[in-house]
Amino acid sequence: MEEKFSSLYLHIPFCLKKCNYCAFYSIPYDTEKVELFVSAIIKEMDLTHIIPHNIETIYIGGGTPSSLSVKYLGKIFENLFKLYKIDKNVEFTVEINPGSITKEQIELFKSYGVNRISIGAQSFLDKELKFLNRIHNSKDIIATVKALLSLGIDNISIDLLYGIPHQTFEDFKLSLQKVTLLGIKHISLYELSLEKKTPLARKFKKGQIVLPSEKTVEKMYLYASEFLNKKGFHKYEISNFAKKDYECKHNIVYWQRKPYLGLGPSAHSFIGEIRFSNCEELFSYAENLGSNKLAWIEREKIEGFEKLKEKIILGLRMKDGIKISNSCLIEFFKDFMSLNLVNIRDTNKVSLTDRGMLVSNEIFAKVLLHIENCLVCKEELVNPLLNVK
Numbered sequence: 001m002e003e004k005f006s007s008l009y010l011h012i013p014f015c016l017k018k019c020n021y022c023a024f025y026s027i028p029y030d031t032e033k034v035e036l037f038v039s040a041i042i043k044e045m046d047l048t049h050i051i052p053h054n055i056e057t058i059y060i061g062g063g064t065p066s067s068l069s070v071k072y073l074g075k076i077f078e079n080l081f082k083l084y085k086i087d088k089n090v091e092f093t094v095e096i097n098p099g100s101i102t103k104e105q106i107e108l109f110k111s112y113g114v115n116r117i118s119i120g121a122q123s124f125l126d127k128e129l130k131f132l133n134r135i136h137n138s139k140d141i142i143a144t145v146k147a148l149l150s151l152g153i154d155n156i157s158i159d160l161l162y163g164i165p166h167q168t169f170e171d172f173k174l175s176l177q178k179v180t181l182l183g184i185k186h187i188s189l190y191e192l193s194l195e196k197k198t199p200l201a202r203k204f205k206k207g208q209i210v211l212p213s214e215k216t217v218e219k220m221y222l223y224a225s226e227f228l229n230k231k232g233f234h235k236y237e238i239s240n241f242a243k244k245d246y247e248c249k250h251n252i253v254y255w256q257r258k259p260y261l262g263l264g265p266s267a268h269s270f271i272g273e274i275r276f277s278n279c280e281e282l283f284s285y286a287e288n289l290g291s292n293k294l295a296w297i298e299r300e301k302i303e304g305f306e307k308l309k310e311k312i313i314l315g316l317r318m319k320d321g322i323k324i325s326n327s328c329l330i331e332f333f334k335d336f337m338s339l340n341l342v343n344i345r346d347t348n349k350v351s352l353t354d355r356g357m358l359v360s361n362e363i364f365a366k367v368l369l370h371i372e373n374c375l376v377c378k379e380e381l382v383n384p385l386l387n388v389k
């Protein structure tokens with residue numbers, strides 16, 4: 001691997017129980033499979049560390065990384081530090097589930113310099129957690145945050161969902177209020193989407209569940225943006241809010257299209273303008289690595305219109321937005337400005353307003369359609385791709 005990267009993502013595919021809305025690649029915990037996985041990911045590290053990359057961000061996600069015991073997590077961490085050159089100021093995040101974290105695990109995280117924890121809380125209402133088939137309750141979330149703080153980890157992020165079936169605006173407000181009382185630094189707020197083939201999507205199809213109305217969902221997002229801002233969490237990306245200087249550096253790498261390497265089944269990578277991913281299924285992943293081969297599949301070089309599309313979509317997700325020096329496209333964005341969906345600063349910096357973020361997908365689709373059909377934009381933007389930063 002000759003191209004440089006300074007971010008690593010490790011995917012731990014195990015979960016103790018499947019949540020009914022989840023479409024991520026995850027499999028039930030099983031000791032034999034865990035052994036197989038750990039040997040394979042260590043092999044993958046061994047095959048990819050060849051160039052001494054200076055790793056500045058590490059993100060261990062899943063699945064549920066905290067479903068692995070100290071024995072297996074320790075093996076992974078040990079090899080990570082043995083095989084990669086890790087920057088002394090690395091941002092090192094581990095995702096945990098409040099229902100499956102122990103004091104020993106937190107102590108292990110500390111000993112390896114884990115300095116950021118992301119908690120999959122989702123809601124503070126036990127009826128909602130039960131409905132989503134989560135393994136934890138609201139008391140577990142509070143106990144987990146307290147345990148982390150008492151052991152000196154204060155850079156804590158919490159994931160919350162909104163738009164949960166049967167959720168009222170008041171229910172959501174309650175979760176929001178509780179999350180801001182915990183002394184944490186970061187909140188990720190995601191709208192629950194009905195992913196194909198999930199039990200929740202099937203229930204919806206059969207008419208067994210009711211989603212909050214579009215209006216309620218919009219109200220939840222706009223209220224959260226304002227409420228969290230008042231509580232000192234500024235929105236720096238469509239779904240992410242942070243106290244000053246606690247933005248997630250690793251996720252910013254994705255939105256800024258910087259290179260990263262993904263390890264583990266189904267993990268995605270972006271290196272040298274090429275997007276590629278590992279095969280999803282644990283046995284084929286492990287089989288490849290067992291034969292000293294990387295398990296890479298689906299390789300795509302990102303260039304031309306595709307590259308421009310990524311720059312616009314990923315850039316506009318960020319609160320800072322993008323810089324555009326193409327006058328035709330600026331004029332096009334002015335229409336959205338008159339609808340209070342877009343801000344234009346310093347004549348060429350375009351970003352989405354809170355309302356614009358609500359309908360970001362519609363805006364992206366319209367902008368890309370305009371570029372595809374406009375000879376001036378195509379000429380100036382797609383080739384030579386210099387006018388969007």
Ligand code: SF4
Nearest residue numbers: 015018019022062063
């Ligand atoms: S814990 Fe996370 S990855 Fe595992 S099933 Fe639930 S949502 Fe999916």
